[in-house]
Amino acid sequence: MKEHVARRGWWRGLDPRSSATLFLIAACGTYGAVIASVLPSLVGTWIADVGLTERMAGEVATINVLAATLGLCLALFLVSRWSLPRIARLGLLLAISGDLLSILASDMLQLSFLRAVQGVGVGLLVGATTNWIGRHEYAARGFGMYIMLQFILAAVLIAAIPALMPYLGAASVYVTLLALAAVSLILYPLLGLNGGAVPLRPAAAEEPEESGAAADTDYPALLKFLSVLAFGLFNIAAIGLWSYMLRYGEVVGLSSAAAAQTLAISSLCGIPGTILVIALSARYGRFLPLMLALAIYTVPAAVFAVSHVAAAIFVAGLVVQNIAWAVVAPYFQAVQAALDRSGRLAVWGMIVASIGAGLGPAFIGFAIDGTSYGMAFGGAVLALGLAALAGAVPALVTDRRERPTPAEGILAGS
Template identity: 30%
Template sequence: MSDGVTLTAQPSLFAGPRANPDGFWAAIMLAFLTTAGLFYVNIMPAIVSGLVDGMGASPDRAGYVGAANMYGSAVGALAAVFAASRLPWRKAAFVALVLLVGIDGISALQTSVTPLIAIRACHGLVGGFLIGVGFTVIARTASPDRSFGMLLVVQYGLGGLGLRFLPGLVQTGGTAVLFEALTAFSLVTLVMLPFLAPYPPRPKAIEGEAAAPGVPKLPAFLALLAVFLFQGGNMAVMAYVIELGRAKGLELGWISNALSEANWIAILGAVAVYAVGARFGRMKPLMIGLAVTLVGMGLFYRSDVAAFFYAANVVTGLTWAFLIPYLLGQCAAFDTHGQMAALSGFFSKMGLASGPMIAALVVGGSAHYEPILHLAIVALVLCAVAAFLPARLLDRAAASRQGTES
């Protein structure tokens, strides 16, 4: 899986020990490298809530900041897909991380939401490109699946820590705490960078190998649309989940603890992907998982009951971690050249950006969050409709291949 950036191996000036390129510690460092570009997504509820509390921003304005960050990321990822020049990946990652540190530092100095919208859009541009670098390097490992699995573990694990502690810290330290946390993450990643192996490009395909068949346009588009709808529906709720709980009378400290625990439990969803794999095809896991997600979304309507709010976050967290690998893998399965995988990343980021943006427009300056739940459920139902055809087509093709081989 690659975001399409053509990157060259580049030894660093650091002459110390390097991690085994396909070992455990390398997988962790590569997970940090990729997560540094999008860690704000994992703590988005804390950012939205922190802007409301720390800057006195209205809920819709706070949502616009998060959406600007993610729209910038989508543009940065798209730029990475179509990057024409050959870049030394280590230098590209170093420059991107330094820029992220600087932008987060500038963000921490702001006292108004208005300039933050533009500043965070710039952060997204750089972060989106860094994600492309990270995905490309991960694709050069012997087992990319393991590295992507570690990526999910790092995102959910550290995202849980952020959601547990950051909302409370904003109460005492102000909004700057949010961006200082992001700065710290990028600095830690910079320290790890020299210990990564060079990761040269893998050999090209054998000359004369038959070209891959054309990508079927309608199923491929529906697969991409399913990714967009799934990410948009989930992120619309996630961005405002803290405010939803508070509006229903739940206490901030309890909400933070609940969200962090739900993030850690969600790691099991990613583990389940490897346990189930393609054993039951794609359609059954997708349809069952989306049905369970709808149940989780329904539980949010009773967020005035703490147990329901907790269960809603656990269920939707588990299914999010379980379903997104299937949805992205479904896109990649239509194209052996990697363009669909890259486009699925772009559609994913557009969904992550559009969810909070549409939610912000719906909420306005009010504190009524049920309309967001209505929209999220509609998006997930449409996602199931869109995913059905490509999943059935791929399952039939897989069954046909198995029948031919036997």
């Protein structure tokens, strides 16, 4: 009877194990997940229309991101006390209030408070969504869908905001976010499926209804720690490098406009990577695709570290890295989901990944010497190597205990 609350609406006929339900859950969480992608548009609006300086706008953006991390922590605390739809409902209330009232903000103090409210809200929504996907037996496919939607919707939002400017002015960026919020409002009751309608109790964590035999395995805490640490190290390198790619593109000879266009187009190249994750799921385990994608991601960084590359090689390297990143991230999360079927570890992974994303630009920036990026890329390669070392053992252990077969991977899509 755990799911009777979740089965009273239009969604009552949905199968919690199906790919369609996974897709809808992923769509539910994208309102929170795309906030980092629209930060450049938000910052531009705050500078042009609220009158903030670049530094002040950057501080507000930091508050927004840190508040989202706080929301993730709060979701982790609430998951054993509230149902997932209730957590998401609170998150949506806070996030929508923050976005709506931000339209009226006229100074930095007001904006900082409202973006903090919005950040906590989207953190709660992302935490509830991540926990639900983390409980699912086909978590790799679910996280692949989640990241694919982030790539697609980020591109749509970035294109839509300038088109709406002549009609809505400074409110354009908030209206596009609120359109995603409307989708989340329709879909959030689905979080009550698959055991999400009740708080996660210790007994429920140990004996989930929908998981396989491997879900009953109690993995050592060290493996869980290593899987989360690896995801954080990867984000230090990946987000740190990404933060300076616009400037590095100019260093290798691209104009500012060409470098910005290159980054925008290359980010869309992550979509094929997410499609690959959705297609493969756990068919060939997690270790092989994770380590292979990590190695592919590292190659361009290593090339950039040892030589001053031509613009064409820079563009090709960015494309390769975005495709590989779209494979690495969901498989890290899938390993965490396999280690803890309650979904808590997947939320911890998101928290540590957010911290890594915050530390990354400072880590890479510290290693940059004027226009020389060799040490910065070398530091990123080191962080990626440590991420591979930390992530290899948890991925191997979960693969060996579960031993997914190609036939099981094919059945997962049915």
